[in-house]
Amino acid sequence: MSLNYWVNIENLQQNRRKPDGEIISYEYDIYDFDWVKLYAKPKKNVNVQFxxxxxxxxxxxxxxxxDKNQExxxxVPSVLAFGTYGDNDKIPNDMPLIVKIKVL
Incomplete structure (x- = not known):
């Protein structure tokens, strides 16, 4: 993708791009590169605006x-994740991440 991360959906950028102001609900889990889940519960956001x-x-x-229900x-390389400082919790500095995301 253009921001220098990888996504498993081929040609994703050929889909319609949602504009600022459009509402979306989604959830995701964060893993390290050994597929160890870093937080017990997924991060979930309902009805947020781009x-x-x-x-x-x-x-x-x-x-x-x-699209809705798509996963x-x-x-994500560390520089696009939590960078040099981590998240001051489970994610240390300079850690690349795997993010598994679903649109609700």
Whole structure:
């Protein structure tokens, strides 16, 4: 994808891109590169607006092209994830992530 992350859906960017202001609901789990789930519960957001996300940029970008009930796996390099500082919880500094996401 254009932001230098990988997604398992071929030609995803050929789908319609959702504009700022459009509403979406989704959930995702975060894994390390050994497929160890980092948080027990998925992160879930209901009825959020594009353009007002407080998410990883790669997550927002992929969601803009996904359809309802569609699932994707994203490989996110650390610089696009939590970078040099991690998330001060389960994700250490400079850790690339696997994100498994679903549009609700």
């Amino acid at each position: 353009g007002r996300f407080e998410e990883l940029k790669a997550v927002e970008d992929v969601l803009r092209y996904m 994707a796996i994203i490989l």
